[in-house]
Amino acid sequence: MADSPAKRHLQRVEAEEAARRAAGGNLVEGTPIYQQTLLQLATDRARLKQIQSSQAKGQLKAALLPTYDAYIEGVLAADAGGQDDVVSTLMLWNIDAGLYDAALDIAAYVLAHGLTMPDRFERTAGCVVAEEIGIAALNALKTGAAFDPGVLSRAVEVTDGHDMPDQVRARLLLARARGLLATNTEATPLDAEAVSTAIDDLRRAIQLHDSCGGKEDLKRAERLLTKIEGNQSND
Template sequence: MTSPARRSFERKMAAKAGNSAQRPGALASPESGPAATAYQLKLAALGNDLRQLSNTQSLETKIALKRGMIDTYRPWIEGALRSEKPAQDEIVGTMLVWAIDIAEWPLALDLARHVLAHGLALPERYRRTPATLIAEQVAEAGIGADPTVDLATLQQVDALTEGADMPDEVRAKVKKAIGLAFKARADTFDPTAESGMAGGRSALIAAAIANLTRAVALDDKCGVKKIITSLEAEAKRLAADAIKDAAKAEGAAA
Protein backbone atom coordinates (compact mmCIF):
# COMPACT_ATOMS: atom_id res chain seq x y z
CA MET A 1 0.00 0.00 0.00
CA THR A 2 1.27 3.47 -0.88
CA SER A 3 2.30 5.56 2.12
CA PRO A 4 0.51 8.83 2.98
CA ALA A 5 3.71 10.73 2.19
CA ARG A 6 3.95 9.12 -1.23
CA ARG A 7 0.30 9.86 -1.97
CA SER A 8 0.79 13.50 -0.97
CA PHE A 9 3.87 13.73 -3.19
CA GLU A 10 2.02 12.30 -6.19
CA ARG A 11 -0.86 14.77 -5.71
CA LYS A 12 1.59 17.67 -5.72
CA MET A 13 3.46 16.35 -8.78
CA ALA A 14 0.24 15.81 -10.73
CA ALA A 15 -0.88 19.36 -9.98
CA LYS A 16 2.53 20.76 -10.97
CA ALA A 17 2.63 18.67 -14.14
CA GLY A 18 -0.10 20.77 -15.67
CA ASN A 19 1.49 24.09 -14.84
CA SER A 20 4.91 23.00 -16.14
CA ALA A 21 3.66 21.40 -19.35
CA GLN A 22 2.06 24.31 -21.14
CA ARG A 23 3.22 25.14 -24.64
CA PRO A 24 1.92 28.04 -26.75
CA GLY A 25 -1.26 26.96 -28.49
CA ALA A 26 -1.25 23.36 -27.26
CA LEU A 27 -1.49 21.06 -24.28
CA ALA A 28 1.51 18.85 -23.61
CA SER A 29 2.81 16.48 -20.97
CA PRO A 30 5.76 17.62 -18.82
CA GLU A 31 9.17 16.99 -20.40
CA SER A 32 11.58 17.68 -17.54
CA GLY A 33 11.83 18.19 -13.81
CA PRO A 34 10.39 16.30 -10.82
CA ALA A 35 6.85 16.37 -12.18
CA ALA A 36 7.99 14.78 -15.44
CA THR A 37 9.87 12.07 -13.55
CA ALA A 38 6.85 11.30 -11.38
CA TYR A 39 4.63 11.21 -14.46
CA GLN A 40 6.92 8.78 -16.28
CA LEU A 41 7.01 6.48 -13.24
CA LYS A 42 3.21 6.39 -13.13
CA LEU A 43 3.09 5.77 -16.87
CA ALA A 44 5.46 2.82 -16.43
CA ALA A 45 3.21 1.37 -13.73
CA LEU A 46 0.20 1.91 -15.98
CA GLY A 47 1.96 0.10 -18.81
CA ASN A 48 2.46 -2.93 -16.57
CA ASP A 49 -1.19 -2.89 -15.54
CA LEU A 50 -2.37 -2.56 -19.13
CA ARG A 51 -0.28 -5.56 -20.13
CA GLN A 52 -1.84 -7.61 -17.33
CA LEU A 53 -5.30 -6.59 -18.50
CA SER A 54 -4.42 -7.39 -22.10
CA ASN A 55 -3.38 -10.90 -21.05
CA THR A 56 -6.71 -11.45 -19.25
CA GLN A 57 -9.57 -12.83 -21.33
CA SER A 58 -12.42 -12.72 -18.79
CA LEU A 59 -14.28 -9.39 -18.80
CA GLU A 60 -15.46 -10.03 -15.25
CA THR A 61 -11.88 -10.56 -14.13
CA LYS A 62 -10.74 -7.43 -15.96
CA ILE A 63 -13.34 -5.35 -14.11
CA ALA A 64 -12.22 -6.82 -10.78
CA LEU A 65 -8.59 -6.07 -11.62
CA LYS A 66 -9.39 -2.47 -12.56
CA ARG A 67 -11.20 -1.98 -9.25
CA GLY A 68 -8.01 -2.93 -7.44
CA MET A 69 -5.60 -1.16 -9.77
CA ILE A 70 -7.39 2.19 -9.85
CA ASP A 71 -6.55 2.92 -6.21
CA THR A 72 -2.89 3.14 -7.18
CA TYR A 73 -3.68 6.12 -9.38
CA ARG A 74 -6.08 8.02 -7.10
CA PRO A 75 -3.48 10.40 -5.64
CA TRP A 76 -2.32 11.33 -9.14
CA ILE A 77 -5.93 11.82 -10.27
CA GLU A 78 -6.70 14.02 -7.27
CA GLY A 79 -3.68 16.19 -7.98
CA ALA A 80 -4.48 16.47 -11.67
CA LEU A 81 -8.02 17.57 -10.90
CA ARG A 82 -6.64 20.37 -8.73
CA SER A 83 -4.23 21.67 -11.36
CA GLU A 84 -4.85 25.27 -12.39
CA LYS A 85 -3.65 24.54 -15.94
CA PRO A 86 -4.27 20.85 -16.69
CA ALA A 87 -1.91 19.13 -19.10
CA GLN A 88 -2.43 16.30 -21.54
CA ASP A 89 -2.31 13.27 -19.26
CA GLU A 90 -2.60 9.63 -20.35
CA ILE A 91 -3.15 8.53 -16.76
CA VAL A 92 -6.18 10.79 -16.33
CA GLY A 93 -7.64 9.68 -19.66
CA THR A 94 -7.19 6.01 -18.84
CA MET A 95 -8.65 6.35 -15.36
CA LEU A 96 -11.71 8.09 -16.84
CA VAL A 97 -12.38 4.98 -18.92
CA TRP A 98 -11.68 2.66 -16.01
CA ALA A 99 -14.02 4.58 -13.71
CA ILE A 100 -16.81 4.11 -16.27
CA ASP A 101 -15.93 0.43 -16.68
CA ILE A 102 -16.20 -0.25 -12.95
CA ALA A 103 -19.29 1.96 -12.56
CA GLU A 104 -17.65 4.37 -10.11
CA TRP A 105 -19.88 7.21 -11.25
CA PRO A 106 -18.82 10.12 -8.98
CA LEU A 107 -15.19 9.68 -10.07
CA ALA A 108 -16.19 9.14 -13.70
CA LEU A 109 -18.19 12.38 -13.71
CA ASP A 110 -15.36 14.35 -12.08
CA LEU A 111 -12.90 13.11 -14.68
CA ALA A 112 -15.36 13.63 -17.53
CA ARG A 113 -15.88 17.28 -16.51
CA HIS A 114 -12.12 17.76 -16.26
CA VAL A 115 -11.31 16.20 -19.63
CA LEU A 116 -14.13 17.96 -21.50
CA ALA A 117 -13.66 21.35 -19.85
CA HIS A 118 -9.94 21.49 -20.69
CA GLY A 119 -10.05 19.91 -24.14
CA LEU A 120 -7.88 16.94 -23.18
CA ALA A 121 -7.60 13.97 -25.53
CA LEU A 122 -7.87 10.31 -24.61
CA PRO A 123 -5.02 7.85 -25.25
CA GLU A 124 -4.95 6.86 -28.94
CA ARG A 125 -5.96 3.26 -28.21
CA TYR A 126 -9.53 4.36 -27.46
CA ARG A 127 -10.04 5.74 -31.01
CA ARG A 128 -12.94 8.02 -30.07
CA THR A 129 -13.33 11.60 -28.99
CA PRO A 130 -13.75 12.00 -25.23
CA ALA A 131 -17.37 13.13 -25.52
CA THR A 132 -18.29 10.21 -27.76
CA LEU A 133 -16.65 7.64 -25.52
CA ILE A 134 -18.14 9.09 -22.35
CA ALA A 135 -21.64 9.29 -23.81
CA GLU A 136 -21.59 5.85 -25.40
CA GLN A 137 -20.05 3.86 -22.57
CA VAL A 138 -22.17 5.43 -19.86
CA ALA A 139 -25.30 4.99 -21.98
CA GLU A 140 -24.49 1.33 -22.61
CA ALA A 141 -24.33 0.82 -18.85
CA GLY A 142 -27.98 1.92 -18.76
CA ILE A 143 -29.47 -0.09 -21.61
CA GLY A 144 -28.42 -3.62 -20.77
CA ALA A 145 -30.47 -6.29 -19.04
CA ASP A 146 -29.12 -5.16 -15.65
CA PRO A 147 -28.42 -1.39 -15.75
CA THR A 148 -25.55 -0.23 -13.55
CA VAL A 149 -25.95 3.53 -13.93
CA ASP A 150 -28.52 5.78 -12.27
CA LEU A 151 -30.79 8.34 -13.92
CA ALA A 152 -29.01 11.35 -12.40
CA THR A 153 -25.66 10.25 -13.82
CA LEU A 154 -27.17 9.69 -17.26
CA GLN A 155 -28.71 13.15 -17.20
CA GLN A 156 -25.41 14.74 -16.17
CA VAL A 157 -23.57 12.95 -18.98
CA ASP A 158 -26.24 14.10 -21.42
CA ALA A 159 -25.76 17.69 -20.28
CA LEU A 160 -21.95 17.47 -20.28
CA THR A 161 -21.82 16.20 -23.85
CA GLU A 162 -24.80 18.15 -25.20
CA GLY A 163 -22.88 20.41 -27.56
CA ALA A 164 -20.31 17.85 -28.67
CA ASP A 165 -20.21 16.42 -32.17
CA MET A 166 -20.82 12.68 -32.18
CA PRO A 167 -22.66 10.07 -34.26
CA ASP A 168 -26.45 10.30 -33.94
CA GLU A 169 -26.51 6.63 -32.94
CA VAL A 170 -24.43 7.43 -29.86
CA ARG A 171 -26.67 10.32 -28.81
CA ALA A 172 -29.65 8.00 -29.37
CA LYS A 173 -28.16 5.53 -26.89
CA VAL A 174 -28.01 8.28 -24.26
CA LYS A 175 -31.65 9.25 -24.81
CA LYS A 176 -32.65 5.59 -24.81
CA ALA A 177 -30.87 4.96 -21.51
CA ILE A 178 -32.52 8.02 -19.93
CA GLY A 179 -35.92 6.98 -21.24
CA LEU A 180 -35.52 3.46 -19.88
CA ALA A 181 -34.42 4.87 -16.51
CA PHE A 182 -37.58 7.00 -16.34
CA LYS A 183 -39.63 3.93 -17.30
CA ALA A 184 -38.01 1.91 -14.53
CA ARG A 185 -38.96 4.63 -12.05
CA ALA A 186 -42.52 4.63 -13.36
CA ASP A 187 -42.71 0.85 -13.01
CA THR A 188 -41.75 1.05 -9.33
CA PHE A 189 -43.45 4.36 -8.53
CA ASP A 190 -44.67 4.72 -4.94
CA PRO A 191 -47.26 7.50 -4.65
CA THR A 192 -46.69 7.68 -0.87
CA ALA A 193 -42.96 8.38 -1.15
CA GLU A 194 -41.89 11.94 -0.32
CA SER A 195 -39.18 11.78 -3.00
CA GLY A 196 -41.65 11.02 -5.77
CA MET A 197 -41.45 13.11 -8.96
CA ALA A 198 -43.92 15.98 -9.22
CA GLY A 199 -46.79 14.83 -11.40
CA GLY A 200 -46.47 11.26 -10.21
CA ARG A 201 -46.35 8.21 -12.43
CA SER A 202 -47.87 10.09 -15.37
CA ALA A 203 -44.97 12.56 -15.36
CA LEU A 204 -42.42 9.73 -15.26
CA ILE A 205 -44.09 8.02 -18.21
CA ALA A 206 -44.22 11.29 -20.13
CA ALA A 207 -40.49 11.84 -19.54
CA ALA A 208 -39.76 8.28 -20.66
CA ILE A 209 -41.78 8.75 -23.84
CA ALA A 210 -40.09 12.07 -24.64
CA ASN A 211 -36.58 10.65 -24.33
CA LEU A 212 -37.36 7.41 -26.16
CA THR A 213 -39.06 9.32 -28.97
CA ARG A 214 -35.96 11.49 -29.31
CA ALA A 215 -33.85 8.32 -29.46
CA VAL A 216 -35.95 7.03 -32.37
CA ALA A 217 -35.62 10.37 -34.16
CA LEU A 218 -31.84 10.06 -33.90
CA ASP A 219 -31.67 6.36 -34.73
CA ASP A 220 -34.72 4.65 -36.20
CA LYS A 221 -33.26 1.24 -35.33
CA CYS A 222 -32.53 1.88 -31.65
CA GLY A 223 -35.12 -0.70 -30.62
CA VAL A 224 -37.61 1.19 -28.46
CA LYS A 225 -40.69 1.62 -30.68
CA LYS A 226 -42.69 -1.13 -28.95
CA ILE A 227 -41.78 0.31 -25.57
CA ILE A 228 -43.05 3.73 -26.67
CA THR A 229 -46.33 2.20 -27.88
CA SER A 230 -46.81 0.45 -24.55
CA LEU A 231 -46.01 3.61 -22.58
CA GLU A 232 -48.40 5.71 -24.67
CA ALA A 233 -51.19 3.22 -23.99
CA GLU A 234 -50.43 3.39 -20.27
CA ALA A 235 -50.41 7.20 -20.38
CA LYS A 236 -53.88 7.21 -21.97
CA ARG A 237 -55.17 4.82 -19.34
CA LEU A 238 -53.83 6.97 -16.51
CA ALA A 239 -55.33 10.09 -18.08
CA ALA A 240 -58.73 8.36 -18.35
CA ASP A 241 -58.52 7.20 -14.75
CA ALA A 242 -57.67 10.74 -13.64
CA ILE A 243 -60.78 12.08 -15.42
CA LYS A 244 -62.96 9.45 -13.76
CA ASP A 245 -61.51 10.20 -10.34
CA ALA A 246 -62.07 13.93 -10.84
CA ALA A 247 -65.68 13.31 -11.86
CA LYS A 248 -66.28 11.14 -8.79
CA ALA A 249 -64.74 13.77 -6.52
CA GLU A 250 -66.91 16.46 -8.08
CA GLY A 251 -70.03 14.31 -7.64
CA ALA A 252 -69.18 13.61 -4.01
CA ALA A 253 -68.64 17.32 -3.34
CA ALA A 254 -72.02 18.16 -4.87
Protein backbone atom coordinates in the same frame (compact mmCIF):
# COMPACT_ATOMS: atom_id res chain seq x y z
CA MET B 1 3.10 3.51 -5.92
CA ALA B 2 0.81 5.09 -3.31
CA ASP B 3 1.85 3.14 -0.20
CA SER B 4 1.38 5.73 2.55
CA PRO B 5 -0.76 8.81 3.24
CA ALA B 6 2.36 11.02 3.08
CA LYS B 7 3.39 9.63 -0.28
CA ARG B 8 -0.15 9.98 -1.64
CA HIS B 9 -0.22 13.61 -0.51
CA LEU B 10 3.11 14.27 -2.21
CA GLN B 11 1.88 12.69 -5.44
CA ARG B 12 -1.27 14.78 -5.37
CA VAL B 13 0.72 17.98 -4.89
CA GLU B 14 3.21 17.06 -7.62
CA ALA B 15 0.40 16.19 -10.05
CA GLU B 16 -1.42 19.45 -9.33
CA GLU B 17 1.74 21.52 -9.77
CA ALA B 18 2.66 19.71 -13.00
CA ALA B 19 -0.82 20.24 -14.42
CA ARG B 20 -0.80 23.92 -13.47
CA ARG B 21 2.56 24.42 -15.18
CA ALA B 22 1.24 22.72 -18.31
CA ALA B 23 -1.65 25.20 -18.38
CA GLY B 24 -3.26 23.76 -21.48
CA GLY B 25 -0.06 22.75 -23.23
CA ASN B 26 1.77 19.44 -23.37
CA LEU B 27 4.54 20.18 -20.87
CA VAL B 28 3.00 17.74 -18.39
CA GLU B 29 4.43 14.95 -20.56
CA GLY B 30 7.94 15.80 -19.42
CA THR B 31 7.29 15.97 -15.68
CA PRO B 32 8.56 13.22 -13.37
CA ILE B 33 5.15 12.55 -11.79
CA TYR B 34 3.55 12.07 -15.20
CA GLN B 35 6.30 9.74 -16.40
CA GLN B 36 6.13 7.71 -13.19
CA THR B 37 2.37 7.38 -13.43
CA LEU B 38 2.50 6.54 -17.14
CA LEU B 39 5.04 3.79 -16.37
CA GLN B 40 2.77 2.39 -13.66
CA LEU B 41 -0.12 2.48 -16.12
CA ALA B 42 1.90 0.55 -18.71
CA THR B 43 2.75 -2.09 -16.10
CA ASP B 44 -0.91 -2.47 -15.12
CA ARG B 45 -2.03 -2.59 -18.76
CA ALA B 46 0.38 -5.49 -19.28
CA ARG B 47 -1.32 -7.33 -16.41
CA LEU B 48 -4.72 -6.67 -17.94
CA LYS B 49 -3.64 -8.01 -21.33
CA GLN B 50 -3.07 -11.39 -19.72
CA ILE B 51 -6.79 -11.63 -18.86
CA GLN B 52 -9.40 -12.52 -21.46
CA SER B 53 -12.57 -12.08 -19.37
CA SER B 54 -14.03 -8.57 -19.55
CA GLN B 55 -15.61 -9.07 -16.15
CA ALA B 56 -12.31 -10.12 -14.61
CA LYS B 57 -10.58 -7.16 -16.25
CA GLY B 58 -13.15 -4.83 -14.73
CA GLN B 59 -12.55 -6.34 -11.31
CA LEU B 60 -8.80 -5.93 -11.62
CA LYS B 61 -9.21 -2.33 -12.77
CA ALA B 62 -11.35 -1.65 -9.69
CA ALA B 63 -8.54 -3.03 -7.53
CA LEU B 64 -5.87 -1.01 -9.34
CA LEU B 65 -7.62 2.35 -9.55
CA PRO B 66 -6.98 3.52 -5.96
CA THR B 67 -3.27 3.54 -6.87
CA TYR B 68 -3.99 6.49 -9.15
CA ASP B 69 -6.33 8.47 -6.88
CA ALA B 70 -3.71 10.99 -5.76
CA TYR B 71 -2.63 11.75 -9.33
CA ILE B 72 -6.20 12.20 -10.55
CA GLU B 73 -7.11 14.39 -7.57
CA GLY B 74 -4.14 16.63 -8.23
CA VAL B 75 -4.81 17.05 -11.95
CA LEU B 76 -8.51 17.74 -11.44
CA ALA B 77 -7.74 20.22 -8.65
CA ALA B 78 -5.43 22.16 -10.98
CA ASP B 79 -8.20 22.27 -13.62
CA ALA B 80 -5.65 23.53 -16.13
CA GLY B 81 -6.11 21.20 -19.10
CA GLY B 82 -3.28 19.84 -21.20
CA GLN B 83 -3.24 16.48 -22.92
CA ASP B 84 -2.87 13.67 -20.39
CA ASP B 85 -3.16 10.06 -21.53
CA VAL B 86 -3.21 8.86 -17.92
CA VAL B 87 -6.33 10.86 -17.10
CA SER B 88 -8.26 9.88 -20.24
CA THR B 89 -7.33 6.21 -19.83
CA LEU B 90 -8.38 6.14 -16.18
CA MET B 91 -11.69 7.75 -17.11
CA LEU B 92 -12.44 4.64 -19.18
CA TRP B 93 -11.09 2.29 -16.52
CA ASN B 94 -13.53 3.73 -14.00
CA ILE B 95 -16.40 3.04 -16.40
CA ASP B 96 -15.16 -0.52 -16.96
CA ALA B 97 -14.97 -1.00 -13.20
CA GLY B 98 -18.54 0.26 -12.73
CA LEU B 99 -17.36 3.36 -10.86
CA TYR B 100 -19.54 5.68 -12.88
CA ASP B 101 -19.60 8.73 -10.63
CA ALA B 102 -15.81 8.80 -10.49
CA ALA B 103 -15.66 8.29 -14.25
CA LEU B 104 -18.00 11.22 -14.84
CA ASP B 105 -16.00 13.46 -12.51
CA ILE B 106 -13.00 12.78 -14.73
CA ALA B 107 -15.08 13.04 -17.91
CA ALA B 108 -16.25 16.52 -16.98
CA TYR B 109 -12.60 17.59 -16.85
CA VAL B 110 -11.57 15.69 -19.99
CA LEU B 111 -14.39 17.07 -22.11
CA ALA B 112 -14.22 20.61 -20.75
CA HIS B 113 -10.54 20.84 -21.68
CA GLY B 114 -10.73 18.93 -24.95
CA LEU B 115 -8.46 16.06 -23.95
CA THR B 116 -8.28 13.22 -26.45
CA MET B 117 -8.10 9.49 -25.89
CA PRO B 118 -4.66 7.88 -26.34
CA ASP B 119 -3.68 7.02 -29.92
CA ARG B 120 -4.72 3.36 -29.56
CA PHE B 121 -8.36 4.47 -29.27
CA GLU B 122 -10.30 5.40 -32.39
CA ARG B 123 -13.24 7.05 -30.58
CA THR B 124 -13.42 10.56 -29.20
CA ALA B 125 -13.58 10.99 -25.43
CA GLY B 126 -17.22 12.08 -25.60
CA CYS B 127 -18.11 9.03 -27.66
CA VAL B 128 -16.33 6.74 -25.20
CA VAL B 129 -18.31 8.12 -22.25
CA ALA B 130 -21.68 8.02 -24.00
CA GLU B 131 -21.18 4.62 -25.58
CA GLU B 132 -19.72 2.74 -22.64
CA ILE B 133 -22.19 4.06 -20.07
CA GLY B 134 -25.12 3.62 -22.45
CA ILE B 135 -24.20 0.00 -23.15
CA ALA B 136 -23.59 -0.76 -19.47
CA ALA B 137 -26.97 0.69 -18.51
CA LEU B 138 -28.92 -1.12 -21.22
CA ASN B 139 -27.25 -4.43 -20.36
CA ALA B 140 -28.12 -3.96 -16.69
CA LEU B 141 -31.72 -3.03 -17.46
CA LYS B 142 -32.16 -6.08 -19.70
CA THR B 143 -31.46 -8.31 -16.72
CA GLY B 144 -33.69 -6.34 -14.38
CA ALA B 145 -30.72 -4.93 -12.50
CA ALA B 146 -30.87 -1.39 -11.20
CA PHE B 147 -28.86 1.37 -12.84
CA ASP B 148 -28.70 4.79 -11.27
CA PRO B 149 -30.76 7.23 -13.40
CA GLY B 150 -28.61 10.03 -12.04
CA VAL B 151 -25.54 8.51 -13.71
CA LEU B 152 -27.35 8.44 -17.05
CA SER B 153 -28.48 12.04 -16.68
CA ARG B 154 -24.93 13.13 -15.86
CA ALA B 155 -23.62 11.20 -18.87
CA VAL B 156 -26.16 12.89 -21.16
CA GLU B 157 -25.33 16.32 -19.76
CA VAL B 158 -21.53 16.00 -19.77
CA THR B 159 -21.45 14.72 -23.36
CA ASP B 160 -23.97 17.23 -24.69
CA GLY B 161 -22.57 19.03 -27.73
CA HIS B 162 -19.69 16.60 -28.22
CA ASP B 163 -19.41 14.88 -31.58
CA MET B 164 -20.22 11.17 -31.82
CA PRO B 165 -22.16 8.84 -34.13
CA ASP B 166 -25.91 9.41 -33.92
CA GLN B 167 -26.55 5.83 -32.85
CA VAL B 168 -24.26 6.27 -29.85
CA ARG B 169 -26.17 9.29 -28.57
CA ALA B 170 -29.45 7.54 -29.37
CA ARG B 171 -28.40 4.55 -27.26
CA LEU B 172 -27.57 6.76 -24.29
CA LEU B 173 -30.91 8.60 -24.53
CA LEU B 174 -32.71 5.26 -24.82
CA ALA B 175 -30.90 4.04 -21.72
CA ARG B 176 -31.83 7.15 -19.75
CA ALA B 177 -35.49 6.84 -20.73
CA ARG B 178 -35.65 3.14 -19.91
CA GLY B 179 -33.81 3.69 -16.65
CA LEU B 180 -36.25 6.39 -15.63
CA LEU B 181 -39.32 4.39 -16.61
CA ALA B 182 -37.98 1.37 -14.72
CA THR B 183 -38.25 3.35 -11.48
CA ASN B 184 -42.04 3.61 -11.90
CA THR B 185 -43.70 1.43 -9.26
CA GLU B 186 -46.97 1.43 -7.34
CA ALA B 187 -45.09 2.54 -4.25
CA THR B 188 -43.22 5.34 -6.04
CA PRO B 189 -45.05 6.22 -9.25
CA LEU B 190 -43.53 8.67 -11.69
CA ASP B 191 -45.19 12.01 -12.20
CA ALA B 192 -46.19 13.47 -15.57
CA GLU B 193 -43.05 15.60 -15.81
CA ALA B 194 -40.73 12.61 -15.40
CA VAL B 195 -42.61 10.55 -17.96
CA SER B 196 -42.60 13.50 -20.37
CA THR B 197 -38.82 13.67 -20.00
CA ALA B 198 -38.57 9.99 -20.89
CA ILE B 199 -40.83 10.53 -23.90
CA ASP B 200 -38.65 13.40 -25.10
CA ASP B 201 -35.56 11.20 -24.79
CA LEU B 202 -37.21 8.37 -26.71
CA ARG B 203 -38.42 10.63 -29.50
CA ARG B 204 -34.96 12.15 -29.84
CA ALA B 205 -33.34 8.71 -29.82
CA ILE B 206 -35.65 7.47 -32.57
CA GLN B 207 -35.02 10.62 -34.58
CA LEU B 208 -31.28 10.08 -34.32
CA HIS B 209 -31.38 6.35 -35.04
CA ASP B 210 -34.64 4.86 -36.24
CA SER B 211 -33.56 1.32 -35.35
CA CYS B 212 -32.50 2.13 -31.79
CA GLY B 213 -35.24 -0.09 -30.36
CA GLY B 214 -37.18 2.59 -28.54
CA LYS B 215 -40.47 2.60 -30.45
CA GLU B 216 -42.29 0.18 -28.14
CA ASP B 217 -40.88 2.01 -25.12
CA LEU B 218 -42.29 5.23 -26.55
CA LYS B 219 -45.75 3.72 -26.96
CA ARG B 220 -45.73 2.46 -23.37
CA ALA B 221 -44.49 5.80 -22.07
CA GLU B 222 -47.20 7.69 -23.96
CA ARG B 223 -49.87 5.35 -22.56
CA LEU B 224 -48.46 5.86 -19.07
CA LEU B 225 -48.56 9.64 -19.49
CA THR B 226 -52.17 9.48 -20.69
CA LYS B 227 -53.07 7.39 -17.64
CA ILE B 228 -51.32 9.79 -15.24
CA GLU B 229 -52.98 12.83 -16.79
CA GLY B 230 -56.36 11.07 -16.68
CA ASN B 231 -55.95 10.28 -13.00
CA GLN B 232 -54.99 13.89 -12.29
CA SER B 233 -58.11 15.21 -14.06
CA ASN B 234 -60.29 12.88 -11.95
CA ASP B 235 -58.85 14.10 -8.67
